[in-house]
Structures are given as C-alpha cells and as structure tokens.
Amino acid sequence: MAHSASSWKWPFPRTIACAGLATACPVRAISTYDFMADSQTCISCMRCMRDCPAHARKVNGLMVKIASAVIAKECNVRKEAELFL
Secondary structure, eight states: OOOOTTTOOOSSOHHHHTHHHHHHOTTOOBOTTTOOBOTTTOOOOOHHHHHOTTOOOOOOHHHHHHHHHHHHHHHTSOOOOOOOO
C-alpha cells in the first residue's frame, strides 16, 4: 500500500531511510527524487524490502498467496532427475 508524503511520517529523515535503497537497487528502479519504484524497470529482486531500515516496502499479501499456491502445485509432483550436457 503506497502512502503519500502528507499522510505518512517517516520515523527518521528520508535521506537516511531511502537514499541507500535507490543506490542499492541493481537496476536503479528507485527514484532518488521521491524514492518511488518504477514498475517497468523493477525486476522484483526484493532487495529494497530486505535493506529498508524502516520496513516501509511490503509485498502484496494476495500476490504472496497466489505465488505460494503456484509453487506448491508445481512442487507437489515428483519429477525424474534430468541430465543436461
């Protein structure tokens, strides 16, 4: 859920909380101006969520449930070992 700057207060200055995330992003999808992520550039590596000291970035709960269901379905079937040369 996105928060506007006027409705949500950072627990510490944005320069400390967000500037590192903009430079940590491997594809530079986070703007250094407003610290918003560009969904067209983002590769969903989730490094911003791992590194955010304020834990301000979150994963959509519905998307986690959908991904979990797909993974569980694929991992539920036993597969034979394959060798690729």
